Amino acid sequence: MTWTEEQILALSPDASSTKSGKDLAKPTKWVTAGVSGRALWGECQGSGSLPYRTQIDLRDTAFKCTCPSRKFPCKHGLGLFLLYVHQPVVFKQVEEADWVKEWIDKRGDKLQKKVETKTEDIPDTKAQAKRIEARKAKVEAGVEEIELWIKDLIRNGLITAPDKSPKFWQTAASRMVDAQAPGLANMIRSLGELNYFSDNWQSLALQQLTKLYLAVQGFKRIDTLPEALQADIRSMIGWTQKAEELKTADGLHDHWLVLGRQTEQEGDITVQRNWLYGVKNQQFALILNFAYRTQTVDLSLVPGTAMEAELVFYPGSIPLRALLKERIRTVEFPETAGFADWQAVSQVYATQCTLSPWIHQWPVIVENITVFPQEKQWLLKDSGNRVAMLDKKFDKLWKLLAYSGGHPLTMSFVREDDCFLPLGLWFKQRYLVL
Amino acid sequence: MEFWEQITKASLLGTARHTIAELPLPAAIKQSLGEWESTDKEENFLKIAALVMNYANAGKEFPQIQASLPKPSEPETLALCSREATEVLRRIIYDKQDDLLELFLQELARNNQRISEELIPELLETGKEHPELKPVLLKVIGKRGEWLADLNPDWAYLSSIFTEDAWHTGKLEERKEVLEKIRRQDPAKAREWIQEVWKTENANTKAALLQVFVNNLSMADEPMLEEMLTDKSQKVREVASKLLYQLAGSRLISRVWEETKSWVVLKKSGSLLSKKTRLELHIPKPLPDILIHSGIEPNRDKFLKEFTSRNPIQKWAVNGCTETEIWIYQVMSVIPPSWWPEQLKIDTATFVGFLLNNDYSKFLPALFGASLLHKDIPFANVLLKVFADISKLFKPAKADAEVVGLKYELINILPDKQTYLEDLLNLLDNDNYLFYSYLQIFDYEWPMPVAIKALKKIAEKCSSNQYYYYYYDARQVQKLSHYLPVQVLREWPSLEPSGEIGKARWQQATALLLNSLDLKKRVNDVFS
Incomplete structure (x- = not known):
């Protein structure tokens, strides 16, 4: 695959890594630089006595570096990759150094082992059923407890919520972790982490509490609900489904566009959200990847690229989260039609609300969007003069404006609450990641 | 809801x-x-x-608005540069190759092309730190860039609306910046602007704004500056007189000259066979009022106390002056130096010779200053011819680096400085840091033989026992990329020192230079 600078920068965990990576994309920063059919490597003189050894597995885009950074990929990985794109001549086609060969071989062995283990695993169904029952009992007890907690809050009024100590939220969240309901624990944590200085914290707090309450109520009568809604509730509680099991289901075959990626740090866990769109089925998908501490996060989905692939969706009333079942080949990124205007987005959203009250983030592609400022806020206007708010978290505003020049563009977004975070745009028949 | x-x-x-x-x-x-x-x-x-x-x-719906949107950017009139050129520019920006950036933008402007949309924000951001790029930036950012700059207050430095607004409502620093911009573009307009507001400004603001007039200073400013010599504020009068002293034709200089031209005389003595001529100073006491009003300080102690020059040679010179000598020192610092030999009816070399041969050498720094102030090329040429002798006289000042500095400041005013380029290369042997300090005086692409000679000197140093890493700091060596033609890349293998240590040092010292030259070559290739 031919890499572009935009695609590499899309792998960067944050703006400071991007900047440092660019600074390191110079031949002088690298004592050695080599490339083989499957790997890219280099030694970068850092502040230590020995140079940092940086390597990239080109087969499925994985990074490794001896530097102490906890960011992934680190600035050395980005710098080395950028240098390769800018000046491939700097990299000598040589035999892999021992330290490179060792890592690359090990990665190959691991993948092989994974496949073998999968085939060897014979589940003990009896023990499994027992475990499920035990967990259900624990969750039921936890749900009863948290229902009382919610009611206490509502009885005394949310006016006191901003004054609650972090311990107040943490204790309730920990109880849910003990009750094996990590999904509920996360919802409580996000209530505690709400920005209580914002103008609309009252509405956001009540919404979050209401969603928590609905999850609790849903679980209490789960057996009476339709199957898709049951899956939603299980997911809200924090029941995970094994990827291997899911992959045995039929997938959705399509040309999938990788619209964009968001990477966030949640405690010790790096959460990576890849937003995809299937052109033929007009279906959006979210592929989540996680990495704990220094674990390497999967970087094989490159924003701005497209692939023919089969995706399997997690069950739910509005399928969104998916797994990559099979990647068939890389394809050209096609011109794509989106929603004609915000009105069309509203209509689809209204339908989604009738299916699930827990919609949090949702991707959209909308045509003819013009970005413009109004009273310190940037707005997104459609062809019918309806406007949506640009997410204040968006940090590539000037790049977006440079492309738009005040003219309408087709853009992809992630909707979160009432704001829209741009992922990319179509400019001169090309999709550009922001 | x-x-x-x-x-x-x-x-x-x-x-x-x-x-x-x-x-x-x-x-x-x-x-x-x-x-x-x-x-x-x-x-x-x-x-x-x-x-x-x-x-x-x-039931949530997106609100409909009726407000009119800002005008979108106009259609582009310039052609978009090639994809390859965009990649080169991207590398220049990332590598912070400011020299190459200017070269690239100038080439782009020469070819009537504009930069790619994606790089406009980064380029406008870079332009904030490099005011010298503004004129060329305006030529290559296209309509899209102009539109974008109008939207972002950080990039308003490119906008013409900003200029007028900032002049009337900005802070002092902003007003100075705007006035300087106008002064460079349209000196007469800057004069109009300052005269319009003169009566309403306080002394500090007046003095600060007036300093901007050093740019594009000409006799057209003289009537206004002459008038400012009568201002109530001494600070303002000082700035005005400093500016007027830069104008050889100003009435201020004429007044000082008329009063002082007879202070320096030639005294002939001895018999017919052994006739001797020497310089003498005939300075009347007390200092005439007209000179005091022209900014000449009569009190030696006060002058020394207020003497702000950090140059140790000048300090050494003024400290060796008596009270009356301090007066002539001040006069010599502002009068065009060629006027003295003309007045004495001798040639410049003879006049300078008198100063070398007696204890009037302390006035030489004043004449250096006046040569620079009035860009007196004939006088500068004479001073450079006898510079070896002058530097011996300046030994007591214990300021070897500043002595070299004086020389290159003089060279800088010469229209034909190429003859001194080889001289500069000699600094590479011992005074490396001085070499890199005065590089910019020879601001053109050096001929190949000179370029190769410079690189060979660096290579030799890398192999020698007297190698000091800080002298061959790769960042310093990189500065050469601006002056060396890219053709030196062809000769690169032959320049590499032979020994292992020398080779390693050479690679380290020239790594950044090599990268810059490679990029410079790519710029040339893109626009060839």
Whole structure:
């Protein structure tokens, strides 16, 4: 695959890594630089006595570096990759150094082992059923407890919520972790982490509490609900489904566009959200990847690229989260039609609300969007003069404006609450990641 | 939304302080209440909240606006540069190759091309730190760039609207910046601007703004500056006189000259066979009022106290002057130096010779200063010819680096400085840091033989026992990329020192230079 600078920068965990990576994309920063059919490597003189050894597995885009950074990929990985794109001549086609060969071989062995283990695993169904029952009992007890907690809050009024100590939220969240309901624990944590200085914290707090309450109520009568809604509730509680099991289901075959990626740090866990769109089925998908501490996060989905692939969706009333079942080949990124205007987005959203009250983030592609400022806020206007708010978290505003020049563009977004975070745009028949 | 707002307000108070009956609810929800309402107040409230939340979300519409949008960017009139050129520019920006950036932008402007949209924000950001790039930036950012710059206050330095506004309403620094910009573009307009506001400004502002007139200073400014010599503020008078002293034709200089031209005389002595001529100073006492009013300080102690020059040679010179000598030192610093030999009816070399041969050498720094002030090329040429002798005289000042500095400042005013380029290369042997300090005087692409000679000197140093890493700091060596032609790349293998140590040092010292030259070559290739 031919890499572009935009695609590499899309792998960067944050703006400071991007900047440092660019600074390191110079031949002088690298004592050695080599490339083989499957790997890219280099030694970068850092502040230590020995140079940092940086390597990239080109087969499925994985990074490794001896530097102490906890960011992934680190600035050395980005710098080395950028240098390769800018000046491939700097990299000598040589035999892999021992330290490179060792890592690359090990990665190959691991993948092989994974496949073998999968085939060897014979589940003990009896023990499994027992475990499920035990967990259900624990969750039921936890749900009863948290229902009382919610009611206490509502009885005394949310006016006191901003004054609650972090311990107040943490204790309730920990109880849910003990009750094996990590999904509920996360919802409580996000209530505690709400920005209580914002103008609309009252509405956001009540919404979050209401969603928590609905999850609790849903679980209490789960057996009476339709199957898709049951899956939603299980997911809200924090029941995970094994990827291997899911992959045995039929997938959705399509040309999938990788619209964009968001990477966030949640405690010790790096959460990576890849937003995809299937052109033929007009279906959006979210592929989540996680990495704990220094674990390497999967970087094989490159924003701005497209692939023919089969995706399997997690069950739910509005399928969104998916797994990559099979990647068939890389394809050209096609011109794509989106929603004609915000009105069309509203209509689809209204339908989604009738299916699930827990919609949090949702991707959209909308045509003819013009970005413009109004009273310190940037707005997104459609062809019918309806406007949506640009997410204040968006940090590539000037790049977006440079492309738009005040003219309408087709853009992809992630909707979160009432704001829209741009992922990319179509400019001169090309999709550009922001 | 109003239902949700009411529910939110109620949630703040809590169910202990209000009843559900008080809540305004959508009719559909109100009707269904009876079906599931229980005796648990909290449960009822949360169920209603859940229903209203979904009701509000499902019915949410995006507001329609009638406001007029800012005008979009106009259609481009320049051709977009090639994809390859965009990649080269991207590398130049990332590598912070400021020299190459200017070269690249100039080439782009020469080819009537504009930069790619994606790099406009980064380039406008870079332009903030490099005011010298503004004129060329305006030529290559296209209509899209102009449009974008108007939207971002950080990039308003490119906007013409900003200029007028900042002049009338900006802070002093902004006003100075704007006035300087105008002064460079249209000196007469800058004069008009300052005269319009002169009566309403305070002394400090007047003095600060007036300093900007050093740019594009000409005799057209003289009447205005002459008038400012009568200002109430001494600070303003000082700035005005400093500016007027830079104008050889100013009335101020004429007044000082008329008063002082007879102070320096030639005294002939001895018999017919052994005739001797020497310089003498005939300075009247007290200092005439006309000179005091022209800014010449009569009091030696006060002059020394207020003497702000950091140059140790000048300090050494003035400290060796008596009170009357201090007066002539000040006069010699402002009068065009060629006027003295003309007045004495001798040639410049003879006049300088007199100063070398007697204890009047302390006036040489004043004449150096005046040569630079008036860009007196004939005088500068004479001083450079005898510079070896002059530097010996300056030994007591214990300022070898500054002595070299004086020389290169003089070279800098010469129209034909190439002859001194080889001289500069000699600094590479011992005074490396001085070499890199005065590089910019020879601001053109050096001929190949000179370029190769410079690189060979660096290579030799890398192999020698006298190698000091800090002398061959790669960042310093990189500065050469601006002056070396890219053709030196062809000769690169032959320049590399032979020994292992020398080779390693050479690679380290020239790594950044090599990268810059490679990029420079790519710039040339893109536009060839």
